[in-house]
Amino acid sequence: MASVADNLARVSARIRDAAVRSGREARDVRLVLVTKTIEPERVREAVAAGQRDLGENKVQEGRGKAEALAGDAVRWTMIGHLQSNKVKDVLRFAEEVQSLDRLSLTATLDKRLQHLGRGLDVLVQVNTSDEASKYGLHPDEVAAFLKELAAFNSLRPRGFMTLARFTPNIAEVRRCFRVLRDIRDRAMDDAPQGEALRHLSMGMSGDYEIAIEEGATIVRVGQAVFGPRPLPDSHYWPGAAGVG
Known part of the structure; x- marks a missing residue:
């Protein structure tokens, strides 16, 4: 069985090759290593191999893992659906939230951040597959949401996140x-945040190379490094079984 370090090196090489195919360099694509269900000891193997960006889907799991790895130089990202009543806990460890999808969550985050005297990088989640099982704004709602988002000074919008449909149909x-x-490109021209919205978080273990070819600047990969999980991905990503 390949080690975590070997798998991480293999994924990094594939990211580099996909970036080259899309006319970019490896440094143009950030890997967020998804650690859901993975014990801290195995996550630390990836950290020892040079991985610094870690992502979690569940707040409680993320907080516990962040505490276990408190001595390591890592950056935690919340990539799963976030309930407003978990905001206080998520801000104990996360430096970024990639699943901003409604104004009520925006207001709760901003209020807590104002209290803490800090800011937060955020990505707006968009439901590009139009599946009822998935979270995220409808594409037609994004422009209005970004206008509202401009009023919340403690949030730093950096771009957008999505999950593709889980299907063998590559097209x-x-x-x-x-x-x-396309949403990102229009927003950079028209939204109040402008050029700050350049990032695209899209692509997981089953499709991250395709995502990079289509412009991803962030990919969220877990199983390609750690192996299959004991729980199905539907436990974490509604409508996305098998692609995390």
Whole structure:
């Protein structure tokens, strides 16, 4: 069985190759290593191999893991659906939230951040597959949301996140990614946040190379490094079983 370090090196090489195919360099794509269900000892193997960006889907799991790895130089990202009543806990460890999808959550985050005297990087989640099982704004709602978001000074919008449809139809997967890229391109021209919205978080273990070819600047990969999980991905990503 390949080690975590070997798998991480293999994923990094594939990220580099996909970036080259899309006319970019490896440094243009950030890998967020998804650690859901993975014990801290194995996560530390990835950290020892040079990985610094870690992502979690569940607040309680993320907080516990962040405490266990408190001595390591890592940056935690919340990539799963976030309930407003978990904001206080998520801000104990996360430096970024990639699942901002409604104004009520925006207001709760901003209020807590104002109290803490700090800011937070955020990505707006968009439901590009139009599946009822998935969270995220409808593409037609994004422009209005960004105008409202401009009023919350403690949040730093950096771009957008999506999950493609889980399907063997590669054309459909690419379509989902292209929808998000088009939203990003329009927002950079028209939204109050402008050029700050350049990032695209899209692509997981089953489709991250395709996502990079379609413009991803962030990919969220777990199983390709740690191996299959004991729980199905539907436990973490509604409608996305098998692609985390």
